[in-house]
Ligand SMILES: *[C@@H]1O[C@H](CO)[C@@H](O)[C@H](O)[C@H]1NC(C)=O
């Protein structure tokens with residue numbers, strides 16, 4: 001009985017000892033990740049690939065990149081990606097690695113314990129100037145007669161061209177450049193009764209491209225608009241009133 005148990009554990013031990021050898025023999029059997037591509041929207045860049053599947057095992061991936069300089073002058077040098085050396089999911093946010101508007105080569109490989117796949121390289125180098133720029137989100141609010149806008153915060157690379165006009169025949173369009181999103185900006189003081197319209201698009205200096213314009217949004221203050229106390233204060237403080245001879249309290 002005891003002998004039998006020892007025998008069994010010996011067999012177990014041998015097979016456990018042998019498994020790694022078989023696997024080491026099978027190094028080439030760990031497939032390289034396939035289908036590399038970069039999704040880039042509003043200067044956020046994500047490298048994705050088809051996952052390597054080994055049942056009941058957790059695969060890790062390492063991502064490396066080469067900027068134009070490394071590609072041209074030091075082709076043997078690959079730089080590990082900031083966030084994916086290693087990583088577990090089949091994607092990697094490479095935004096922090098792509099710091100110039102030049103072509104970047106990217107490659108990824110899979111690892112499982114001490115096993116490593118071959119590298120897979122992105123077919124066409126990625127240039128961030130191909131990023132998709134979407135029209136920015138915009139919130140319009142009224143504070144008394146003041147037209148306030150808040151633009152989507154897309155990070156420090158984004159500037160905004162805000163176009164605004166009074167909706168009436170022959171009205172002139174004004175343009176204001178806003179250097180960052182996420183904070184309320186006073187656009188203009190509105191004329192009572194008139195609709196004031198706004199549309200906005202982004203501009204990214206680093207790639208010299210702009211997005212399409214957002215949808216136009218219009219707001220109107222009624223003739224009988226009542227100031228909130230703060231707005232009234234602000235209006236007085238500026239020492240001017242658009243309300244002409246109208247009685248405002
Ligand atoms: C790569 O993508 C194609 C098309 O989306 C798909 O048919 C194929 O299975 C993918 N390859 C791998 C290894 O997942």
Ligand SMILES: *[C@@H]1O[C@H](CO)[C@@H](O)[C@H](O)[C@H]1NC(C)=O
Nearest residue numbers: 101127128129130131207209
């Ligand atoms: C990006 O830059 C490359 C190299 O300067 C240029 O050939 C390509 O047309 C640019 N693409 C876009 C979308 O601007």
